[in-house]
Amino acid sequence: MTSTDRTSPEEVLHDVGLRSTAPRRTVLEVVADHPHVTAAGLAELLGTAGHRMSRQSLYNVLEDLTRTGLLRSIQPTGSAPRYETAVAGDHHHLVCRGCGTVVDVPCAVGTSPCLTPAQAPGFPVLDRAEVTWWGLCTDCSAPSGTSPATAPHPASDSWRTP
Amino acid sequence: MTSTDRTSPEEVLHDVGLRSTAPRRTVLEVVADHPHVTAAGLAELLGTAGHRMSRQSLYNVLEDLTRTGLLRSIQPTGSAPRYETAVAGDHHHLVCRGCGTVVDVPCAVGTSPCLTPAQAPGFPVLDRAEVTWWGLCTDCSAPSGTSPATAPHPASDSWRTP
């Protein structure tokens, strides 16, 4: 919703060679305000915000924005793909086993160590490392009083406890 | 198919409190012989091997074995969940963008660096780090002669190029 970006959605879209259309601008804004949202969650957000859009369009837009690098998708095991704006600066993710909440974390040790495996047999090209930490958030690690692992956090849509 | 394990499937199942049944033993063996297999691929392997099993049973078994720690599931973005036997020794994964092949890689820098994020705001409990490197395997990075990125590797079932 907030449109206080350094570069406007139109500009950003144009820069990557995509036409500036309402669905794309809207998706960009909503994802920026709701990082780690799933396609389904996004559809709901768009719906309640009055921006009706066909399912196919949503998937088209997500695919276009992801392919051109404006969005990035992650898929923690057991969850549907989640989207986030591809901001500069590498960061990784922290996922709660209990409620599925995803939190950004700056890359652990600068850049190098995380990006180079000890050995890469048969893989001449390596361009990206994706790190996911698993644990329990404050709520879910609480002494079973507030909202333990058995009660999924409302912020997480359709989460399957592994 | 090879049953030359240090501990027999029956024993292993019993140790985690699961009854030793044919479907479970079979799944354990097949996954051991085919690391990074998807549920669908597993169903096919089981079928051709003559071990018929309902889809529901397969999912039940996978869920049970995963929950008890005998199997581990990973889900590279864009792929269905893949299963592997939870062998001792941390290792991570190397995924080819072209054909989807997944390869095991020993943990990059021993244990510590990869397992501790710079900061974990709101996450008191952190138990596991999952690292996935993205790149191109030898075949897919070849000078467009043998089997480039446009021709998915036969070993990969239903792969969507991102």
Next chain:
DNA sequence: ACCTTCTTTTGACAGAGTCCAAAGAAGGCG
């Protein structure tokens, strides 16, 4: 303004995974 090209819509479709109730094995106990 016009025309080409790119986007969106619509509706049908495919695949993966889940829910539920009933039938069937495992294994403990007498």
Next chain:
DNA sequence: CGCCTTCTTTGGACTCTGTCAAAAGAAGGT
């Protein structure tokens, strides 16, 4: 050894997520 309880498996219908293909509709350059 045989019964009984409990855990597993089966089968079928169903939901959800994502895809395909063709036609209608906007963007934007000339």
